[in-house]
Amino acid sequence: MHRHVLLARQLSGVVILCFVVMHLTNHALLISSIDLADNARAWLAKPWRSLPGTVLLYGAALVHALLALWTLYSRRTLQMPLIEMVLLIMGLLIPYLLIEHAVAMRLQLPMRGIEPSYLQVLTLQWFDNPVLAIQQSVALIIVWVHGCLGLGRALSANPRFRQIRTVLIAAAVLLPVLALIGYGVAGTETVERIRQADMSPHPPMRPMPESYGGGNMIAMVATAMRSGWVMLIAVVLILRQIRALLARAGSVEISYLGGALVRVAPGTSVLEASRINGIAHYSVCGGNGRCSTCRVRIMASDMPLPDADAAERATLSRINAGPDVRLACQLRPTAALTVARLIEPPQTHLTTAPEMPPEEREIAVMFCDLRNFTSLSERQLPYDVVFLLNRYFELVGNAVSASGGKVDKFIGDGVMAVFGLEGDLPHACRAALRAAALIRQEIAVMNRELHRDIALTIDVGIGIHAGPAIIGQMGFSGNMSQTAIGDTVNVASRLEGVSKDLRAPIVISDEVMAAQDRDRAGLESQRVPIRGREFGLVVWPLRDADSVRFL
Template sequence: MTSDVKKHFWSESRIRKTRLATGLVVFVFLSMHMANHAAGLLSVAAADHVRRWLLMFWRTLPGTVVLYGSLLAHMGLSLRSVYIRRSFTMPKSEAMQIILGLVVPLLIIDHIVSTRVASSLFHLRDNYESVVSAMWITSPFDGWRQSIAIVILWIHGCIGIHFWLRYRPWYEASRAGFLAIAIVLPVLSLLGFVVMGRALSGVDFWLNALPGEYNDPTGLTDEEAAVIKSIRWSLYGAFFLSLGAVLILRIIRRLKERAHLISVRYANGQTVRIPKGFTLLEASRLAGLSHYAVCGGKGQCSTCRVQVMDGWMQLPPADSLEQGTLDRIKAAPGVRLACQLRPTANLTVMPLMVAMPQSATVDSSLEVVPGRERDIAVLFCDLRHFTMLTENRLPFDIVFLLNRYFAVVGHAVEEAGGRLDKFIGDGAMALFGIGGTPEEACRQALKAASSIIAGMQELNRQLSNELTSPLRIAIGIHTGPAVVGTLGYGGVRSLTAIGDTVNVASRLESVAKEFETQLVVSEPVAVLAGLDVPDAAGRNVAIRGRSSLLKVFLLDEKLRQTLGLSEPAPAPGS
């Protein structure tokens, strides 16, 4: 019982969250420190004044414990991640983050000891005047090294922040702002350091000093300097010993594992021998096989899933993280996540999402967007009885009529802020809220539907002499989570959405036809859009694949006018 609790407490999910939290603490301190450097663009005194405010927390006992505790914990967990990783075959972004993380301690140990440790032990004045003069005048090499350390630490932190936020629905729309901050802040910080260094190099700065005042020179005695030197080398030694211990333990583990290799056979006939403890994703990378893992192997998506064809009864059970993802996608028996499964016996697998060669799938003119789950609104519209209207028409006449109809739909969707997904026969599908909130998405979809209905009224007026009966539209709108990404092959690819939300929206368009109305929306759409729809307009309809009924609202012309959704038809000639 105790071991189960301990295992749950030290689960990979908790360890990953701890590593993220400690990294964020260090990143916040670094951001404040760089902003403090940027104040040096004004003057050395301005930077030191800002410094006093920033250190009001970080130089207290709680602040010291939080900062340096987070730094040590983050470094320890980073070394742990190096140890548990079974293969160093990985994407370049992951390799870059690991390499930068290992370089950072070598660059910041000297600075920490020379400032924080020396100040605490010997009350050394570590203001901007003393630190910048030491790095700019006394030892320019230290200045270069510390500048490089800031840039490397900043890049390492930004990569981690990107990996953490890249699947958040709002992140895509905010990336430009984050990128601007990521570029501007280190530039201003380094410029502030240069300006302060040049100011301290001038004779006027020192002539204006008063004994015992701001830039009263202080230093360490020979004995104190020796103590600081021994602390510095002790920390360097501790880091190299820790890194060496990790590498030695990896070698020992590898030697032991050679006696307990298992075979992973792929559906294409390729077999790879791996030690017990490797994940299937690591096995694929070790074999040089293309294997999707959009989330980077963190169990937050199902793109790496495989069907275990042989040996699945001998697999270890899925942990809570993997099982939660499998339950979410309603995985069939024998389906596992390659990034989480660590087989203990021989097995045969087949990746369910096969990666094709880059040259065959990527068109340089089209941005590739990996599948990401977003809360969006989906609109389906279709012409009713269109086949009957075109029975006696020439093919080119039908093309003309459809293009006029498509123009109405496309213009309405784009004006409302949506994205026209595709045309299917005489039907159309549009997406709303890819880069916004669900509430905004529902309002945009309703606006587009009103514009489509108004546009069809004007189109009927213009073609009244050509049509035996008016064109009638049926529209369905639903909202919910859907996977949005680039799908297709070669040059025939587009950004689209798949999932239950899309299927339901398509079904509501059919419901509109069944109830002889132009617009049907689901209850979630009405709620998020803030519509006060009377219960009399509601219906409970069956949705294929769902056990429960879905409440929808039939919005006829009169009700749309009451709700403020009806738009006047465009003026003639507009």
């Protein structure tokens, strides 16, 4: 049931978002002229004014609105991550804001035999009822933000979406801004045009002089539909209370091993039970069955548990979970049971989904380490060592940032940097190689200064590997930071050690060389043993002269 509801919500949302994109594009053309926007409207609105288009659009709108009510009713608790709360509130508010406009455009004007034009609509909204113009602008922003947030959540785990996310965010900001500018410019122009015409000796009749917000027929219809929508929301809230009252008599008892005993309505998920009762329970993906952090072990159950659906089975199989392990977000018991949280957070903090859930991504990882730092630090004063390290860290950090990467962490005298948090893997590998070449170049400059000032030089070794890694917020309490973990990170660290063995300043894996897709003339590869790899790894040692080509 949950999967079908989710699919219906996503499909109906995509249909509505397609309409909104075309509508905003049309509005943006108002910046040029009202006539241009009207001419474009004949093409942009044509698909939606056909019978199939009308059925598709209003069917999607009806489905999406009803699913908002269903979400409000089906949730056993209104405690939820902030983004889910924002989406739900917007989903309930949008129909209320758009009913009047929809009735006017698709009911009143066609009934009067009028094909609405931008001049008519702008006159009605900007001259006759400016409050309506403000209301439509607010509604436009809410609809767009709701659609973008929903689409972003649905595609957050898609690697292709992550590759073009920056471009999509830029478009998501630019399009509504241009649409609002066009709407405002055209509205101001329309008001000025009407005022000048009204001051002439023979003022022309304005199209449809009454505001559709003030006309008797449309006002009655719009008011009735708005009142009906508000009543539906009220009915859903009342039904929630009735369900809660009835559930007290037939509640399900959930015992947490070594902890609390709670009673919830049948059909409430174990994760929802935890949230309702303020019990700390990890759920990194927000309770959508895409992670296993909320999993519990079933210690006892009065009745057989509902079978896991395909998505839950797939998640559990990936972690080789036993038959007594279930996802708390998907398990909805109908009888008393005892569970043990397998990943138990501190009791002082209620853990919910982070703003950026962990995700697997193709990235490039670079490790850079000072050579012979231990012996160097023994020969220098502590303050000089700190000065030297800070110079070195600044140099590496600037090179990484200039190449589009991110310093992940400082480890003693080493630096870990990641590339590809935005963009594809080839771009990430080229950026990592450029950063490595910059570091080697700047180290040479720094050594000339150090030799002149304190008769000292330093050297660094760099290892770069590329592949899949888990990117997420890690740490505890107020010490959370975004980092990367996985085999790709481990191999990159070991390649830095290989650079010392091969007496090469930079060593990159064959995966990096293949992905960067640039000239490799004069470079040679070799297979080296790597801990954890049965057959070793093909690597490419790079000298300083070799790395210049990547700048």
